[in-house]
Amino acid sequence: MPLRIDRRPDSTAIRVAAPLLAVLLTVGTGFLLFMALGLNPADTLYQFLIAPLLTFYSLTELGVKAAPLALIACGLAVGFRANVWNIGAEGQLTIGAIAAGGVALAFWNEIGWWILPLMLLASILGGMAWASIPAFLKTRFGVNEILTSLMLTYIALLILQMLVFGPWKDPDGFNFPQTRLFSDAALLPVLQEGSRLHPGAIVAVLVALVAWFVMARTVIGFQIGIVGDAPRAARYAGFDARRTTWLAFLVGGGAAGLAGAFEVAGPIGQLVPTLTPGYGFTAIIVAFLGRLNPLGIVAAALLMALTYIGGENAQIVSGLPQAATGVFQGMLLFYLLAADGLLRLRIRRVPATNGKAVTP
Amino acid sequence: MSSSKIIVPEVSTRGISRRSLLIGAGAAALVLASGSMAFAQDPLKIGFVYVGPIGDHGYSYSHDQARQAVEKEFGDRVKVTFVENVKEGPDSERVIRQLASEGNELIFATSFGFMQPTIRVARQFPKAKFEHATGYMKAPNVGIYNGRFHEGRAVHGTVAGHMSKSGVIGYVASFPIPEVIMGINAFTLAAQKVNPDIKVKVIWLNTWYDPGKEADAAKALIDGGADVIVQHVDSPAAMQVAESRGAYAFGQASDMSRFAPNAHLSAIVYDWGPYYIERVNKVLDGTWEPEDKWWGLKEGLIQISPYNDKVPEDVQQAADAVKNGIIDGSLHPFTGPIKDQKGVERVPAGETISDADLLKIDWLVEGVQS
Numbered sequence: 001m002p003l004r005i006d007r008r009p010d011s012t013a014i015r016v017a018a019p020l021l022a023v024l025l026t027v028g029t030g031f032l033l034f035m036a037l038g039l040n041p042a043d044t045l046y047q048f049l050i051a052p053l054l055t056f057y058s059l060t061e062l063g064v065k066a067a068p069l070a071l072i073a074c075g076l077a078v079g080f081r082a083n084v085w086n087i088g089a090e091g092q093l094t095i096g097a098i099a100a101g102g103v104a105l106a107f108w109n110e111i112g113w114w115i116l117p118l119m120l121l122a123s124i125l126g127g128m129a130w131a132s133i134p135a136f137l138k139t140r141f142g143v144n145e146i147l148t149s150l151m152l153t154y155i156a157l158l159i160l161q162m163l164v165f166g167p168w169k170d171p172d173g174f175n176f177p178q179t180r181l182f183s184d185a186a187l188l189p190v191l192q193e194g195s196r197l198h199p200g201a202i203v204a205v206l207v208a209l210v211a212w213f214v215m216a217r218t219v220i221g222f223q224i225g226i227v228g229d230a231p232r233a234a235r236y237a238g239f240d241a242r243r244t245t246w247l248a249f250l251v252g253g254g255a256a257g258l259a260g261a262f263e264v265a266g267p268i269g270q271l272v273p274t275l276t277p278g279y280g281f282t283a284i285i286v287a288f289l290g291r292l293n294p295l296g297i298v299a300a301a302l303l304m305a306l307t308y309i310g311g312e313n314a315q316i317v318s319g320l321p322q323a324a325t326g327v328f329q330g331m332l333l334f335y336l337l338a339a340d341g342l343l344r345l346r347i348r349r350v351p352a353t354n355g356k357a358v359t360p
Numbered sequence: 361m362s363s364s365k366i367i368v369p370e371v372s373t374r375g376i377s378r379r380s381l382l383i384g385a386g387a388a389a390l391v392l393a394s395g396s397m398a399f400a401q402d403p404l405k406i407g408f409v410y411v412g413p414i415g416d417h418g419y420s421y422s423h424d425q426a427r428q429a430v431e432k433e434f435g436d437r438v439k440v441t442f443v444e445n446v447k448e449g450p451d452s453e454r455v456i457r458q459l460a461s462e463g464n465e466l467i468f469a470t471s472f473g474f475m476q477p478t479i480r481v482a483r484q485f486p487k488a489k490f491e492h493a494t495g496y497m498k499a500p501n502v503g504i505y506n507g508r509f510h511e512g513r514a515v516h517g518t519v520a521g522h523m524s525k526s527g528v529i530g531y532v533a534s535f536p537i538p539e540v541i542m543g544i545n546a547f548t549l550a551a552q553k554v555n556p557d558i559k560v561k562v563i564w565l566n567t568w569y570d571p572g573k574e575a576d577a578a579k580a581l582i583d584g585g586a587d588v589i590v591q592h593v594d595s596p597a598a599m600q601v602a603e604s605r606g607a608y609a610f611g612q613a614s615d616m617s618r619f620a621p622n623a624h625l626s627a628i629v630y631d632w633g634p635y636y637i638e639r640v641n642k643v644l645d646g647t648w649e650p651e652d653k654w655w656g657l658k659e660g661l662i663q664i665s666p667y668n669d670k671v672p673e674d675v676q677q678a679a680d681a682v683k684n685g686i687i688d689g690s691l692h693p694f695t696g697p698i699k700d701q702k703g704v705e706r707v708p709a710g711e712t713i714s715d716a717d718l719l720k721i722d723w724l725v726e727g728v729q730s
Binding site: 058173176177194269272273274309312315316319321323 | 407441443444445447448449451453458461462472476541719721722
């Protein structure tokens with residue numbers, strides 16, 4: 001009897017069980033791994049997964065780290081739902097940060113409530129402009145957007161480097177590649193004194209709520225889903241795939257650009273050659289970990305942030321080698337995706353028809 | 361879940377208190393001593409932050425060797441923590457801050473990109489002491505230190521001037537910042553003293569550690585005619601390319617000869633140990649002040665590793681003469697006349713570049729192609 005893989009009927013039990021199983025497996029394997037490394041496994045797990053949740057400061061840091069990931073991933077998810085593969089969020093973030101930084105430097109040492117809003121606006125437009133290049137190439141010439149958006153990322157990073165090594169270099173900075181520190185009017189306020197949590201975290205949550213509403217409750221969201229799931233049906237229904245491509249890129253680029261502004265006007269406070277540890281790429285993982293659902297994405301971004309901060313914590317307090325923190329992070333992601341897949345799919349024996357296997 | 365519990369004792373360090381917490385354990389019941397209780401007679405807690413992995417066999421490795429020297433020197437009187445592969449930028453601020461909040465009283469931030477984060481954390485933890493490497497910002501509790509890496513480059517430039525047959529030397533460089541520019545210039549000037557026609561081709565990588573890129577750059581430079589490879593990046597990748605292509609190379613930050621027994625002519629070895637031991641001593645006896653130290657060959661922070669047997673005796677002597685001249689002060693690596701890439705004279709004959717000007721140098725000497 002041939003075997004066949006198909007989808008299990010969707011159930012709440014499985015939705016809850018999958019992540020729980022993944023966490024249990026991660027904890028179990030992590031326990032063995034840390035023991036093999038000669039560490040106290042329970043303490044290391046505690047430092048990794050629990051300790052970052054116990055101090056107020058590390059909770060705010062979780063927000064600092066998760067906000068850009070959630071913001072970018074929400075923008076990307078819109079495109080991924082429509083089968084538009086924008087891999088270049090890192091580049092759109094960079095151009096957004098450059099646009100915001102340009103405004104900050106142009107009005108350096110000036111005072112005005114309008115400087116910060118102008119920076120945010122500039123970053124959104126900058127990110128959109130950068131994203132519209134692959135959108136144009138895709139809709140006009142049918143160029144694969146995965147390649148163009150990815151390659152534009154490297155161009156964006158080089159533009160940033162050209163600026164901070166060249167015309168925008170801090171004149172009093174001993175020729176180090178960085179701009180002046182932004183003046184106060186160009187810096188985001190912090191939500192809580194003594195922390196680095198900035199309004200970008202609130203914006204990320206708001207964007208997620210709006211994205212959820214649009215995707216789940218409006219005609220535009222429905223169109224995006226149909227264009228992604230059944231492009232031919234979408235065409236018959238008169239939905240415009242080109243417009244969807246443009247929409248996906250503009251939303252993704254705008255969100256990434258905004259995240260760039262929040263980073264440079266928030267925790268960084270200036271333009272430097274390396275702005276993020278690859279948030280634009282990590283956000284792709286976050287988007288899929290959250291199953292392209294904006295609310296799921298917020299949870300996934302927080303989880304991702306926890307593994308980073310926990311990894312630092314385990315290094316500092318337990319002496320876990322850095323490579324082992326990477327293994328642990330990878331393990332968690334692997335189990336999450338594997339548990340998801342294995343619980344949602346099932347292998348069934350199906351009766352053979354006329355001696356020929358039925359291909360799924 | 362079994363009913364066994366892990367009890368983590370209440371820990372309080374520098375105002376950050378972790379509430380006691382009960383969590384269920386899968387199998388083992390363990391009472392944990394979470395290890396950071398602060399008592400009066402506790403050892404001095406010291407934190408190190410590295411930009412690369414300790415296994416880079418280059419820069420971060422050299423700091424980690426010094427970290428071990430500190431542990432060996434002070435034994436139970438210190439408790440040392442390090443964090444490796446910390447990205448320059450927002451993440452580094454969190455790491456440095458956490459080291460401070462875990463009660464580390466002396467923190468070495470070993471890369472230039474940690475400068476602003478170190479200054480910001482130092483402001484929040486006025487009692488902790490910070491040492492930032494290769495930057496320029498001081499504060500009441502932030503001292504800065506750097507190595508005169510370019511002094512070693514002058515010695516190696518002398519060797520390279522003799523050993524290069526093609527007259528083209530390939531330089532795998534990280535960022536065009538003063539520290540790196542100084543090194544390229546010192547190397548080129550020394551090589552030109554041996555062979556005035558020498559050309560130094562530079563490839564900028566904009567990273568301190570990326571073995572793939574480092575190897576690619578070395579290949580491109582050798583394809584472009586270079587028969588000696590110099591590097592100001594941290595992995596032995598370029599060195600290994602030189603070995604396989606029959607070129608010569610100089611190691612960076614630590615002796616890399618085991619990666620390339622034939623190619624490796626010599627390495628500049630960074631020995632931060634004596635500096636770190638001095639600083640720890642000053643914290644222990646209460647005399648620590650923020651200072652600005654720039655140690656070189658003379659203080660032993662920069663050392664020249666043994667020459668390969670392939671370097672002829674007379675070349676070794678010429679290189680040692682440069683080294684000894686720098687140590688006794690009779691030779692300055694930047695003695696005029698020095699022209700820049702455009703041929704404009706920057707330093708008149710007989711004059712030298714002051715330390716203050718060196719620390720913000722942004723021009724390359726004649727003969728450098730980049």
